[in-house]
Amino acid sequence: MAEKKKKAPASSKGMKVIAVFNIIVILAVLFAAAAALVILPRETVSTEENRTLTKFPEFSLSSYLSGDYTEGIAEYYDDTVPHRSDIKSIISTYILPLKGVKYGEDSIEIYGNVPAKPKQEPAATEPPATEPAVTETTGTGTAPAETTTVPVTTLPDSNEPAAEGEISDGIVVVNGRGIMLYGGAGGMDKSYADCMANYRKELGKDINIWSMVIPTSVSFYMPENYLSLTASEKDDLDSIAKLLKGVTPVDVYTPLLAHKNENIYARTDHHWSALGAFYAAQEFAKQAGVPFAPIEEYEKNTIRGYVGTLYGYTKSADLLNNPENFVYYRPKADIDGKLTVTKYDEWFTDPTEYSLLNDPTKMDKSQMYLTYGTDELITHVETGVKNGRILVVFKDSYGNALLPFLTSSFEHIYMCDIRYFKPNAMYFCQQQKATDVLFALSIYSAVGGNQECLNRILYQW
Amino acid sequence: MVFSKLFFVYLFLPLCLVIYWLARGTNNKNTVLILFSLIFYAWGEPVYILLMLLSAVVNYAAGLGIEKYRGRKTASLITALAVIYDLLMLGIFKYSGFIAENLNAFFSLSLPVPDIRLPIGISFYTFQTISYVIDVSWEDVAAQKRFKNFLLYVSLFPQLVAGPIVRYSTIEQEIQERHASAEDIAYGLNRLILGLSKKVLLANQLSVIADAALGNVGGATAFGAWYGAAVYALQIYFDFSGYSDIAIGLGRIFGFHFDENFRHPFVCKDITEFWQRWHISLSTFFRDYLLYVPIFGKRRKYGGLFLVWLCTGIWHGANWNFILWGLYYGFFVFFEMQLGKKRVKKIPALLRHLYSKPVIVIGFAIFYFEDLGQLGSFFRTAFGFGGHGIFGVQDAISLHNNCFLLIAAVLCSLPLIEGIKKLGEKAAPVRYISHFAAIPAAAVLLLLSSIMLVDATTNPFLYFRF
Incomplete structure (x- = not known):
């Protein structure tokens, strides 16, 4: 039988006084905090997480019966805490660092999973690694918010399905820089090359097709001591270049490596920087045989206080408390009003005149990469360049930063995000009389979950 | 509802404490606790709360029946039926999908696999009601005469959804009369x-x-x-x-x-x-x-x-x-x-x-x-x-x-x-x-x-x- 309760020892008067004091203190904290949570204005947006906070749910009988309504209220209450950003900043700066110490001379910290990667000494009989680049947590443990595998989208407040595969769930912060750990292509380099071959087949021989697979900062900034934590992006880039047939690889790794001492990647964001995109665009223009404006012909703009997406994923105090500059370049042609920029919805309908770049000073500090545009809209730029070259770019968010630097090279540019693009890719290219098609994708999209988008847009109708 | 949420700690709990302490007498305090327990459970399970209430009714009635027919075979029958009912509910809502999947796998059948969401806490409150019925049958405890008191035992929100599995005998007296000192x-x-x-x-x-x-x-x-x-x-x-x-x-x-x-x-x-x-x-x-x-x-x-x-x-x-x-x-x-x-x-x-x-x-x-x-x-x-x-x-x-x-x-x-x-x-x-x-x-x-x-x-x- 269950154990019978023991009688508590008779309490002395002194103990009673302490108990009453105990009750008063704890209830004072409890009720004061409860009152603050009810009275103070609630937050609506989380800039560091790049999302709108939970809204108070709308009542319906079905949502009530499913429990969604009541759980939604609790979710709203917890998610929209007054001064949420300040509290999260306290957590990052003062509480989470109490967990331990940084490791080694490089002060490295790991967030999330170290992705599965090729084995140290593969034996001849061992099967090849089959894990995709973006790893997923298995098992039954609860995954706390800071290691969520929910991928980043550069789209705030979008109702679209979340973009997949742009970010690893294993991140290290080393020397004040957030670096995503790469899991390896695991065979998807071959399927990417196959996919490109399908594009060649469908688009015919008279069109230039370029494949620009963009490495991430792990290829350039991971200290040698920790290379065992990540697979080699360079190996997979080389493998893709070898496997491509009928499609020309654009090697951006080499020029980026040559400029690794410059700010070619953001320290606090999972994207590259404008300068990185410039060197990549330069390499592409060289291979494509089109004119290309030097960096001096751009207006350089610097905004302070940029803390990008990687803080939202890691809650790292090192990232939060060491913001970087967000630097972007505006083409002269844009300043002179020579560019005509039209944005369409994902079906390529509903054209609207736009500016080439958004104003980052009006953005939250975590979202400045949106300066280059949001992902879901198809962008058409008529540049005023008269060389008859028409470029369609199929890209993920990495590709956005290339656009300003291509405006001196092509007569027309169409920027299409593979995750949102609704027309048929082949028909679209034919309709726009494209002379060049560029696939500008981060390696995470090329050999990760977004690869299926490439296949989808080629065959969808 | 989950304890580890601000909503519970800073809204539900303070409200519950204030109203509970304002209520006079154990009976009124029990009413407050039952109401808050039902709100607590219905917050996550607005439909399955009926299952929990039904379980309370069935086992309460079984307790009375066992007491009434004590010493006769009917009492054993009622005990068996109540335990079977409890296990059946647990089986249907927790294990039916697993059983069907494995029958299909082992015997190459194609039984439909029911997709039933697990009612929160069913494993805990079912074990509590089973223990109650058996304890009454074994004469370790007397059957609870008031449904309200029995409902409090089953639905008491502190342990309703994730234990501990509290025996009726542990809180039998305290349901009827209790005092919380400073x-x-x-x-x-x-x-x-x-x-x-x-x-x-x-x-x-x-x-x-x-x-x-x-x-x-x-x-x-x-x-x-x-x-x-x-x-x-x-x-x-x-x-x-x-x-x-x-x-x-x-x-x-x-x-x-x-x-x-x-x-x-x-x-x-x-x-x-x-x-x-x-x-x-x-x-x-x-x-x-x-x-x-x-x-x-x-x-x-x-x-x-x-x-x-x-x-x-x-x-x-x-x-x-x-x-x-x-x-x-x-x-x-x-x-x-x-x-x-x-x-x-x-x-x-x-x-x-x-x-x-x-x-x-x-x-x-x-x-x-x-x-x-x-x-x-x-x-x-x-x-x-x-x-x-x-x-x-x-x-x-x-x-x-x-x-x-x-x-x-x-x-x-x-x-x-x-x-x-x-x-x-x-x-x-x-x-x-x-x-x-x-x-x-x-x-x-x-x-x-x-x-x-x-x-x-x-x-x-x-x-x-x-």
């Missing part, structure tokens, strides 16, 4: 905060390490696999014992004295002792109601043991890894039983620790991996066949990045507070100082936990899914 309320508040802190400050943070180590166990080192499983064991302990602390603390605030559900299980020297310290309300339930069920004839000692551990496993979830987990522990308990208590106790304590800890850690790895393929991968890695070496730089980084958290977790798994209490029993100054020091400690822990809750918007207790 010491009770202070103890209850501090215990609640302790439980919340275990969950938010320890379990949630440990889960980050465990998931990082076990999430890609195929790519881990041997150390990483053991480290991940050991941290997961600590995580589960703080998660579940934290919930029990909150339940016990809340109960005490309202004047109920629930039995302890955990007694620092990791200090155990052998596996038998581990289960005397881990989820005690479940172990004692099976011990009291299942171990000596006479269905194995002369071999009932071993048959009962097998049944207990099979049920312990499957109670935790409709999956093969849980069954394996239960039988795995059953094997070691059987092994220790065969050795004999006296012989086991003669083995030096250090050796017993060296034997029991790896067994426990592997047990939690079995618990973690619902995918048996992943479990196989864990075993390969843990025993040096994973191909990623014994110890890697990621292990060194993780150990450094979490060293203080790990030390705190190990220390908090030891009976430190109990040690201070024992000292306090002998020396009044220690008692005064420790009780006084507990006040700022509890306030700081409450604030810290609340701050961390802002960062953990979706982190239910793991035992919710049982």
Whole structure:
């Protein structure tokens, strides 16, 4: 039988006084905090997480019966805490660092999973690694918010399905820089090359097709001591270049490596920087045989206080408390009003005149990469360049930063995000009389979950 | 509703406390508790609350029927029918999908697999009602005459959805008449905060390490696999014992004295002792109601043991890894039983620790991996066949990045507070100082936990899914 309760020892008067004091203190904290949570204005947006906070749910009988309504209220209450950003900043700066110490001379910290990667000494009989680049947590443990595998989208407040595969769930912060750990292509380099071959087949021989697979900062900034934590992006880039047939690889790794001492990647964001995109665009223009404006012909703009997406994923105090500059370049042609920029919805309908770049000073500090545009809209730029070259770019968010630097090279540019693009890719290219098609994708999209988008847009109708 | 949410701590609980304390007399206080318990349950289960209410009605009526026909076969029949009803509900809502899937797999059938969402807490309140019906039948307790009182026993929100499994006899008197002294309320508040802190400050943070180590166990080192499983064991302990602390603390605030559900299980020297310290309300339930069920004839000692551990496993979830987990522990308990208590106790304590800890850690790895393929991968890695070496730089980084958290977790798994209490029993100054020091400690822990809750918007207790 269950154990019978023991009688508590008779309490002395002194103990009673302490108990009453105990009750008063704890209830004072409890009720004061409860009152603050009810009275103070609630937050609506989380800039560091790049999302709108939970809204108070709308009542319906079905949502009530499913429990969604009541759980939604609790979710709203917890998610929209007054001064949420300040509290999260306290957590990052003062509480989470109490967990331990940084490791080694490089002060490295790991967030999330170290992705599965090729084995140290593969034996001849061992099967090849089959894990995709973006790893997923298995098992039954609860995954706390800071290691969520929910991928980043550069789209705030979008109702679209979340973009997949742009970010690893294993991140290290080393020397004040957030670096995503790469899991390896695991065979998807071959399927990417196959996919490109399908594009060649469908688009015919008279069109230039370029494949620009963009490495991430792990290829350039991971200290040698920790290379065992990540697979080699360079190996997979080389493998893709070898496997491509009928499609020309654009090697951006080499020029980026040559400029690794410059700010070619953001320290606090999972994207590259404008300068990185410039060197990549330069390499592409060289291979494509089109004119290309030097960096001096751009207006350089610097905004302070940029803390990008990687803080939202890691809650790292090192990232939060060491913001970087967000630097972007505006083409002269844009300043002179020579560019005509039209944005369409994902079906390529509903054209609207736009500016080439958004104003980052009006953005939250975590979202400045949106300066280059949001992902879901198809962008058409008529540049005023008269060389008859028409470029369609199929890209993920990495590709956005290339656009300003291509405006001196092509007569027309169409920027299409593979995750949102609704027309048929082949028909679209034919309709726009494209002379060049560029696939500008981060390696995470090329050999990760977004690869299926490439296949989808080629065959969808 | 989940305890580890600001919504519960700072809205539901203060409202409940104020109204409860405003109510006069046990009967009115019971009404308040029932209302808040029903709101608490209906918050997550607006439909399945009917199932819980039906269970209360059926078992209440069964109790009355057993009492009325006591001494006759009808009483046994009513007991059997009530237990069958309880088990049937559990079977339908928890195991029907699993059973259908496995029948299809083993016998190449194509039975439709029902997709039934598990009603929160059904495993806990069903076991409570079963224990009540059997206890009434065995004349260990008198049947509760007032439905309202019985409903309070079944629905009492502190332990409704994730235990401990409270026996009716434990709170029989307190349902009808109870008093919460200042010491009770202070103890209850501090215990609640302790439980919340275990969950938010320890379990949630440990889960980050465990998931990082076990999430890609195929790519881990041997150390990483053991480290991940050991941290997961600590995580589960703080998660579940934290919930029990909150339940016990809340109960005490309202004047109920629930039995302890955990007694620092990791200090155990052998596996038998581990289960005397881990989820005690479940172990004692099976011990009291299942171990000596006479269905194995002369071999009932071993048959009962097998049944207990099979049920312990499957109670935790409709999956093969849980069954394996239960039988795995059953094997070691059987092994220790065969050795004999006296012989086991003669083995030096250090050796017993060296034997029991790896067994426990592997047990939690079995618990973690619902995918048996992943479990196989864990075993390969843990025993040096994973191909990623014994110890890697990621292990060194993780150990450094979490060293203080790990030390705190190990220390908090030891009976430190109990040690201070024992000292306090002998020396009044220690008692005064420790009780006084507990006040700022509890306030700081409450604030810290609340701050961390802002960062953990979706982190239910793991035992919710049982």
